[in-house]
Amino acid sequence: MRFRQVHLDFHTSEAIKAIGSAFNKGQFQDMLRTGYVDSITIFSKCHHGWAYHPSEANEIHPHLAFDLLGAQIDAAHEIGVKTPVYLSAGLDQRLARKYPEWLIRDQNEKTNWTPNFMTPGYQQFCMNSPYLEILALQVHEVVTRYDADGIFLDIVGVRECYCQFCVTEIRKRGSDPRNLNDMKALWEETYFNYAARMNNTVHAVKPGLPVFHNSSHVDRGRRDLVHLNTHLELESLPTGGWGYDHFPLSARYAQTLGLDFLGMTGKFHTSWGEFGGYKHPNALRYEAALSLANGARCSIGDQLHPGGLMDHATYALIGAAYKEVAAKEEWCQDTTSVADIALLSVEAASISPGGGTIDDHSKHADIGAARILLEGHYLFDVIDTQADLGKYAVVLLPDAIVLTEPLKEKLAAFLTKGGKVLATGRSGLSADGTRFELDLGAEWQGVSSFTPSYFKPGFALPSLQNASFVLYTEGQDIALAQGGASLGSKENSYFNRDLFTFCSHQHTPSDMEDAGPGATEGPDGIYIAWNVFEDYALKGSLPVKEIVCYALDSLLANKQLRTNLPAQGITTLQAQQSHNRLVHHLLYASPVRRGQHVEVIEDLSPVLNTEVFIALSEPVREVYLAPQNTPLPFKQENGTVSYTIPLWSCHQMVVIQH
Incomplete structure (x- = not known):
């Protein structure tokens, strides 16, 4: 699979004349070169139903006078560019x-x-x-x-x-x-x-x-659907409604499946079907780098003008990103992720037999968990119930994962080998929801009748003094199990907000009374008694993030990567086993809100003196910046490689050569 792909939409109304009349082989090739494009998906058939080539299985667009598809294939192949073909x-x-x-x-x-x-x-x-028979004839043609x-x-x-x-x-x-x-x-x-x-x-x-069937979302847990494809294309246009959270969550799952995959963004300011819209070159640079950092190839969506002339501004924009991708490909091929944490997806677990359904609460759990893991700079994969847990130190069960018998057995084997679990909300309960199936130091008593309620940690948070912190989502009433340790207390509101019992503008304060544990630790791991990941997805509360990070850090005795990268930064570690090296990716950008519901990236601030510590027992020969090939001073002692990156922007790779 090529690294620098373009997905060229061409949904063109029959009410427009002179289709493809401006197409020019040389200009088409020049734009592909300008964009550093090595593969372009072009059209046989669009949503309007027209073919863009002579056809017996379909009808050629009434205002197209030549074989546009054939001309594009010939022009692209002549300069070594591949041409997958699109059919609506x-x-x-x-x-x-x-x-x-x-x-x-x-x-x-x-x-x-x-x-x-x-x-x-x-x-x-x-x-x-x-219709199925007609479509089959069109594909065959x-x-x-x-x-x-x-x-x-x-x-x-x-x-x-x-x-x-x-x-x-x-x-x-x-x-x-x-x-x-x-x-x-x-x-x-x-x-x-x-x-x-x-x-x-x-x-x-x-x-x-190669054949790919696009539904715009790869369902986590549906490996049967995944393997109907020869590869995956993860449609994820940040400004088109997906946001910047979506791709890392999808990619961290896709890389566990054993298929090549690419990340598909767009050149548009908003989304598909936009003519005359452009995002800042820095946004595409960042989005392409985000694909590389997550083990993916890159695809950028464009839409061809009905006249058939490729837009120079678009391919200059794409070229700003793909010139950098071309220089980085050597360190991004045949990679596998390095991860401490397995985030068991609620979406995936709900698909398993007996796994229940995703309700309005639990649908946010995957998003909130991924956000905290990204902002906390943890190395993680997103997994389904079929995944091998052997390489992970911690399995994260966010908010709504009850334990079916197969999952219970899988986790028991994982725990026997020294693994730990972090469970929140209803996670860890039996399939009938009456008891904990894991020894997390807690005994379940029931769903809390108070919303919101409060958590007073028995430990210090890095950024705040000790207090009773509000949790807006559903909580559980628990008691301390024999041998368990309390990590803090739950406090209830005076009363729930109602017609004759309400206080202030939002909700009732804590009654300051100890209502039992709010988080516990036992031999199998840690339990937090609220839907904290739903809470973080919806509210983004700092205490929630720091409570979760405290729990994860407590369970990760030998964290493989530590860094002082700012919270907005993203870091991944990819292994290139065939080259005996690790490739450490660092990314940093700050999306800002423009208009309604559109996040954009324009400015890429420099990042200074990023410190990194990677647990690695194998002797390291050299550490260098890629693609610059600049040596980077490092130390290796007590099983840890450490280095400092003095100055970088947008995306930096650090290669640790065994």
Whole structure:
């Protein structure tokens, strides 16, 4: 998989004339060179439903007079640039108006994506309809006629659908569309049948050709869905609604799955479909570096003008990032993550049999946990219940992970080998929610009736004096188990906020009475009696972060990396085993809010005198900055390598050569 990719959207209305009339082979190649692009995903078929090449399986755009796809492939291949080919799979507005009965419907017969045909937009197709056969013919045509370097199929996934094809099928099976479990099984089967059909269509012609099915999110815990793809493309446009939190959480999971993957951002100020919008070059530099630091290749989204002329401003912008990526690739190939902590994803655990569902509270747990781990500069992976726990020192169970029997057995084996657990909220409880299955020093008594409640730590926080700190999320009432140690006390409000019992503007203060432990420690690890990660995702409270960091630091006897990097910085450690080296990544940028719900990066402040300590017993031959190849003074003593980076900006790699 190439490191410097562009995803070139081309969703072009039939109401626009002279499609591709400005395309010029030399100009196309010049822009790819300007952007340091080594792979570009180009279009066979768009959301409007048109083909951009002569076609028997589809209709060529009515205002396109030549084979644009073929011309782009030839031009790119001539300069060594790969060309995966895009087909809009879930959306095809040309066919939607012709065959509206093939569209996904809800129980009220409304269409999916756009509710009706009087609203501008697209409707999504059901793959249980005859549309599947047409799509297969379109894919077959591309892989037989063109030298495609991959196939990208968009807007697909397991979809709820009550179209008459699905209703007819479920009744044929002797069931009823009101039987939700049977309908869910049908929707799953529909997607797997679609994916198998597309993969077989491609690989019957070109075995091993890369195929990716894009649903815009890689479901944590659904390895069966993941492995329908030959690789992963993690769509994560920070300014397009994903935010800067999203990619690290997705990437820390993706790197555990054994597939090549890339991080897909965009050149846009906002998101897909924006013409004339540009982000600052520093933002793309940072976003590309964030992919590299997390073991991913890079992809940047663009949209081609209907005339077919590549935009110079866009490729100068992309080139500012990809020139740096080209210089760094040597240290970013074939890497594996180094991690102390396994964050067991609530999303993933909820998918396991008996794992329950993600409610409005627990859906925030993964986000809050990842934020604290990033800001605390911990080395971590995001895992599912199938992951091997052998390389980790601590397993983090955030807020809502009850212990099914298989998970209980896996954790028991992990604990036997010296591992520790940090559990919060309802995590660690039995599947029926009545008792703790781990010895965390606590006995469960019930869900607290007070919201909010307060925690008074029995330890000092780095930034604050001791106090009763408010927790806004659900708490648990616990008692100290035999042999357990209390890490601080829980305090309740005088009363919950109600019509005749309210105090001040927000909530009632603590009654200052000890209501039992708020956090405990036992032989298996530490327990905190609130949904602290939900709390951090929603409120971002400093005491919450420092309480969690205290617990993690207590459990991590031999932390593999320590640094004085500011909280906004990100650090990862990647192993390149084939080169006998570790590559330490450091990133720093401060996104700022612009407009409504848009975070941007413009200024990249220099970072001074970053101190780093890495636990490493193997003798180190040299430490140097990459890609500068500048030697960096270091010390190695008592199993620790230490060095100081005097000055850096945006992204710095430090190579520790064994």
